[in-house]
Amino acid sequence: xxxxxxxxxxxxxxxxxxxxxxxxxxxxxxxxxxxxxxxxxxxxxxxxxxxxxxxxxxxxxxxxxxxxxxxxxxxxxxxxxxxxxxxxxxxxxxxxxxxxxxxxxxxxxxxxxxxxxxxxxxxxxxxxxxxxxxxxxxxxxxxxxxxxxxxxxxxxxxxxxxxxxxxxxxxxxxxxxxxxxxxxxxxxxxxxxxxxxxxxxxxxxxxxxxxxxxxxxxxxxxxxxxxxxxxxxxxxxxxxxxxxxxxxxxxxxxxxxxxxxxxxxxxxxxxxxxxxxxxxxxxxxxxxxxxxxxxxxxxxxxxxxxxxxxxxxxxxxxxxxxxxxxxxxxxxxxxxxxxxxxxxxxxxxxxxxxxxxxxxxxxxxxxxxxxxxxxxxxxxxxxxxxxxxxxxxxxxxxxxxxxxxxxxxxxxxxxxxxxxxxxxxxxxxxxxxxxxxxxxxxxxxxxxxxxxxxxxxxxxxxxxxxxxxxxxxxxxxxxxxxxxxxxxxxxxxxxxxxxxxxxxxxxxxxxxxxxxxxxxxxxxxxxxxxxxxxxxxxxxxxxxxxxxxxxxxxxxxxxxxxxxxxxxxxxxxxxxxxxxxxxxxxxx
Amino acid sequence: xxxxxxxxxxxxxxxxxxxxxxxxxxxxxxxxxxxxxxxxxxxxxxxxxxxxxxxxxxxxxxxxxxxxxxxxxxxxxxxxxxxxxxxxxxxxxx
Numbered sequence: 001x002x003x004x005x006x007x008x009x010x011x012x013x014x015x016x017x018x019x020x021x022x023x024x025x026x027x028x029x030x031x032x033x034x035x036x037x038x039x040x041x042x043x044x045x046x047x048x049x050x051x052x053x054x055x056x057x058x059x060x061x062x063x064x065x066x067x068x069x070x071x072x073x074x075x076x077x078x079x080x081x082x083x084x085x086x087x088x089x090x091x092x093x094x095x096x097x098x099x100x101x102x103x104x105x106x107x108x109x110x111x112x113x114x115x116x117x118x119x120x121x122x123x124x125x126x127x128x129x130x131x132x133x134x135x136x137x138x139x140x141x142x143x144x145x146x147x148x149x150x151x152x153x154x155x156x157x158x159x160x161x162x163x164x165x166x167x168x169x170x171x172x173x174x175x176x177x178x179x180x181x182x183x184x185x186x187x188x189x190x191x192x193x194x195x196x197x198x199x200x201x202x203x204x205x206x207x208x209x210x211x212x213x214x215x216x217x218x219x220x221x222x223x224x225x226x227x228x229x230x231x232x233x234x235x236x237x238x239x240x241x242x243x244x245x246x247x248x249x250x251x252x253x254x255x256x257x258x259x260x261x262x263x264x265x266x267x268x269x270x271x272x273x274x275x276x277x278x279x280x281x282x283x284x285x286x287x288x289x290x291x292x293x294x295x296x297x298x299x300x301x302x303x304x305x306x307x308x309x310x311x312x313x314x315x316x317x318x319x320x321x322x323x324x325x326x327x328x329x330x331x332x333x334x335x336x337x338x339x340x341x342x343x344x345x346x347x348x349x350x351x352x353x354x355x356x357x358x359x360x361x362x363x364x365x366x367x368x369x370x371x372x373x374x375x376x377x378x379x380x381x382x383x384x385x386x387x388x389x390x391x392x393x394x395x396x397x398x399x400x401x402x403x404x405x406x407x408x409x410x411x412x413x414x415x416x417x418x419x420x421x422x423x424x425x426x427x428x429x430x431x432x433x434x435x436x437x438x439x440x441x442x443x444x445x446x447x448x449x450x451x452x453x454x455x456x457x458x459x460x461x462x463x464x465x466x467x468x469x470x471x472x473x474x475x476x477x478x479x480x481x482x483x484x485x486x487x488x489x490x491x492x493x494x495x496x497x498x499x500x501x502x503x504x505x506x507x508x509x510x511x512x513x514x515x516x517x518x519x520x521x522x523x524x525x526x527x528x529x530x531x532x533x534x535x536x537x538x539x540x541x542x543x544x545x546x547x548x549x550x551x552x553x554x555x556x557x558x559x560x561x562x563x564x565x566x567x568x569x570x571x572x573x574x575x576x577x578x579x580x581x582x583x584x585x586x587x588x
Numbered sequence: 589x590x591x592x593x594x595x596x597x598x599x600x601x602x603x604x605x606x607x608x609x610x611x612x613x614x615x616x617x618x619x620x621x622x623x624x625x626x627x628x629x630x631x632x633x634x635x636x637x638x639x640x641x642x643x644x645x646x647x648x649x650x651x652x653x654x655x656x657x658x659x660x661x662x663x664x665x666x667x668x669x670x671x672x673x674x675x676x677x678x679x680x681x682x
Contacts, residue, residue, distance in 0.1 A: 078608055078638065087637040113639045120645040125603065128642055 002218070002230035007179065007204030008474075009224040011193035012535075014242035015177035016218040016235055019211055019228070020155035022148070022162060043093045046102050049142040050092075053135065054083040060169060068281060075131065082135045088113055103140045110136020150174070156217040160208055162189040177219045179226050181207040184474050193221070194510070195531040197249070201226055203474070252538035256287040260526070260537050264544045268519050270537055271330075271527035273505060277315055280322035283530045287537070290327040292453065292527020293505040294319055296374070300334050306344045306370055309377050316381035320389070330390040330453065330503075330527075331378055332432070333371060333405075335359045345370070354461070359395035363404055375412030383422040392453050396431040396438050402445055405429065432505075434458035439487040442494025452495050454523070456506025456514075460484050478561035479508040480517060485555055485564070492522035503527055512539035513568035520552030539572060547571060590665040591655040593626070598675035602646035606676030611638045613671050619658025621668075626651040635668075 061076035082088065088109050095105035110133050118129040141147045148166055151157075156177045157170070167175070167189055176198060178189050183202035193200035199221025207226065211217070214228040218238040222245075227234050260270035271292030272283035283291065299307045299315060316331060323329050336342055337350075337358020345367055350356035357365045375391070382389035393405045409427055416423055430451035433439050439459065442452065456479040461468045463484050466476035488504075495502045503525035508514035510528030515536040518526065526536060551571055555564045598606055614621040614635040621635040627650040633640035635654065646652055656664040671677070 074605055078604065081608055081611065081638045085637050085639045087634055087640050113643075116643045117639070120643070125642060125645065128603070132639060 002227040002234055003210055003214070005179075005204050005207050005210060005226040005228065007201035007207070007224045007226060009222055010178075010180075010183075010190035010200035010202045011198065012222040012245070013177060013193070013197060013199030014218075014220050014222075014238055014245055015156055015199050016230065016238045016242075017176040017216065018151075018153060018155045019158050019214050019217050020151040021208075021211065022157060022159040022166060023208075042102050043096045045143060046092050046096055046106060046139070047089065049102075049106075049139045050083050050089055052142050053138045054080045056138070057083060057135075068278070071278060078128070079131055079135050082113075082132050083139060085113075088132075103143050106139045106143065107136055110139075156219055157189075158207060158211045158214075158217060167192050177201075177217075177221065179204055179207060179211075179217065179219050181205065184477070191529070195529055197531060248538070249534065252534040255537050255541060256534065258287075258537070258541075259289055260540055262519070262540050262543055262545055262548065264546075266545050268523075268540055269503075269525040270533050271503070271505075271525055272530045272533065273527050274319070277318035277322060279530070280319060284322070286530035286533045288327070288530060288533060290323060291319070291329040292503050292525060294329050294331045296332060296334050297336060300336050300342065304343055306373070309373050309380075312374060312377035313381045313384065316378050316389075317384045320381055320385035320387045323387075325387045328388070328390045328428070330392055330430070333359065333374055333391065333393045335394040337362070354458075354467075360393045360401050360405060361395055363408065368408070371408055372412050372415070375408055376416045379413050379416040379423050379427065380419070380421050382424045382427075383416075388424050388426065388428060390428040390430070390451075392430040392432050392451070394432045394434065394455070396433075396445075397435045398437065399441065399444055399448070402431050402449055405431065406448065430500075433491050434462065436463050436487060439491050442491045443497050444494075446495050446498035446500050449500065451501045451503065452491055453503040453505050453527070454488060454491060456484065456488075456504055456508040459487065459506070463487060478565075479506060480514060480555070480561040480564040480568075482556060482558050482560070482564065485517065485521065485552075488518070488521050488523070489552075489556060496522070501525060510536065512536050512572055513565055515539055516543060516548060516551060516568050516571060517555050517564060520548035520550075520555070522552075543571060589655055589657045590661040591653060592665050592669050593651060593653050594669065594672040596646055596648060596650050596652060596672070596676075597680050598678040599648055599680075600678060601648045601650060602641055602644065602652075602676065606678050607638060607641050607646075609671060609677040610668070611636060611641055613667050614664065616667070617656065617658070617660045617664035619656040619661045619664045621654065621656045621664055624653045626653050 057076050057080035061073045061080065064076060065073035091109035092105045095108060096102055114129040114133045117125045117132065148169065150170055151174050154174050154176050156179060157175060158179050160182045161180055162178060178193050178200040180189065180202045181204050183189065190200045190202060199219045201219055201221055201224050204226055211228055216229055218227040218230040218234060220238065220241060260268040269289050271290045272286065272288035273293040274280065274283055274291050275295045276298045299312055319329050337353050337356055339353040347357060363371050378389050378391055396402055406429060409429055413423065428450045430453055431445060431449050432455050433452050434455035438445060457468060460477060460479040464476040466473040468477060492502050501524040504518050504523050505527040509518060509526040510532030512535045515526055516539055519540060528536065551567060554567055558564045596602060600606060602610055622632040623635040623641060623644060624630055624632040625644040625646050628645060630644050633644060635641060654665065654668050
């Protein structure tokens with residue numbers, strides 16, 4: 001019998017495979033040192049490391065391109081060229097020949113090249129400066145033998161945590177599952193696993209020590225079970241679970257052409273969350289009926305000046321055109337603030353940036369033009385694509401915030417009209433409900449806006465006063481807590497008074513158990529990662545309105561999130577049904 | 589030595605993909621190829637180095653001077669001229 005370890009379910013899926021261990025310090029097996037400065041071979045070690053780095057980056061570009069992310073592939077291709085750039089290598093080699101250590105010579109050459117680019121007046125080149133420093137760091141890692149030893153065969157990743165940079169380097173198909181000793185269910189690796197449809201387990205105490213000598217692992221992401229070095233009987237059992245899951249996924253995928261609905265025909269629109277126009281094909285493939293959350297931060301981050309209106313028009317028009325007039329795309333105004341350094345905003349440092357000047361609040365603090373420019377770009381992009389634009393503002397706490405949004409919208413339209421571009425007649429304008437105050441005045445807000453979109457991650461963090469990113473507070477981060485559910489019930493009641501729709505675009509909407517509770521509470525639309533849509537579509541198709549009403553009633557009266565989740569699981573798992581979804585019965 | 593003065597008319601200038609195309613074209617020849625940004629008045633640099641070409645900061649509307657010296661200098665300049673006419677692989681205008 002193998003060694004069983006229990007963790008917290010993160011992403012559904014079952015896998016059995018070889019163990020691939022990752023630790024942040026680099027893998028010990030790869031330990032080797034380059035020739036020291038002055039020794040023969042020091043210069044050629046630099047050349048060889050540079051060539052190897054270029055090869056890795058080219059391979060990475062190819063994999064990312066195959067995944068349908070051409071822009072990212074372009075960055076890696078440029079980095080591959082930088083790795084073997086003749087001027088960079090000349091500089092590094094002449095430093096080595098002058099007696100410098102190879103690693104420090106490469107670092108200095110890359111830093112100098114980066115500084116030259118960063119000094120240019122063009123903000124796009126500032127990003128290239130970071131790219132060349134990153135290339136330098138990669139060559140240095142190779143020289144020092146600190147590079148990550150990626151799995152050579154499809155494997156189960158076992159680690160304390162798996163950072164995004166490492167996860168991105170693992171070739172698709174080589175990651176069978178993820179088992180983490182640390183991490184929370186909102187960890188990047190878990191979100192990645194959900195997108196890939198592979199299992200992820202977090203918070204598995206004692207895992208890394210126990211797995212130090214293990215060769216294979218079996219994981220079930222729905223139950224949180226890990227078995228190290230399983231015996232043949234255990235392997236057969238996990239294989240049977242995998243087959244059952246694959247069957248239920250096939251059944252769920254077969255529903256893809258159909259709009260979301262309960263078994264008795266009540267419509268629930270199933271929408272995708274996207275982070276850039278490039279996410280559109282994946283969302284459409286998954287049968288998304290539109291986009292409930294188009295995050296626009298990608299336009300505003302990692303740059304020295306605010307994005308120009310024309311650049312924004314192009315990005316929004318690309319997304320609008322991809323989905324067309326029949327599939328609305330809800331653009332969320334920039335959700336930025338003091339948590340990220342945004343040089344062109346000149347924001348003062350804040351002790352609590354998530355309780356500070358961010359998003360719509362920027363308008364009253366010197367950045368009104370930033371939001372006006374974004375709204376003008378949305379008007380013009382919608383005109384160009386021939387669609388009615390949908391927009392929502394995050395961080396709305398008061399009626400005045402909502403009124404300000406409407407005022408900015410109208411002012412932006414008047415400005416945009418002056419350009420002579422064709423514009424749509426109206427903009428469907430909503431607010432995000434993620435601050436408890438907004439939930440409590442939902443009836444009043446509903447009289448002046450066109451829709452609500454509940455951000456359950458932030459609504460939970462603000463209701464429970466528990467930082468989303470703090471793993472020690474995992475038990476306070478479950479959006480199924482009855483306190484959060486009662487706020488959602490109030491939002492729905494407030495919306496019903498003015499007959500406006502309510503969407504949910506947080507993580508809870510993509511979790512089948514969460515989706516059932518939300519629709520039970522009267523939510524009209526669910527927006528989630530494209531990879532979650534099959535699971536929630538199938539979950540809804542198997543239940544009736546009456547069953548969901550009953551579930552919602554019991555959930556509102558429950559004492560804690562675990563109880564609510566167990567109730568929803570009971571409905572999901574009743575006999576005759578085999579549904580695929582993260583079973584997060586325990587948040588401990 | 590062969591030289592060509594060229595106007596850069598593609599939207600992103602010699603950044604990103606157009607710069608990579610330019611460097612790949614120059615690197616395909618044995619001749620020494622260099623580029624200078626006449627608009628900015630920069631010094632000539634190695635056209636086979638992406639970092640050097642990016643460092644010229646060539647933007648849409650700038651004028652560049654490309655020179656080639658070596659056995660295949662004529663073919664090198666011809667290839668660069670053709671690339672520039674095609675907008676360095678990027679749609680011109682917009």
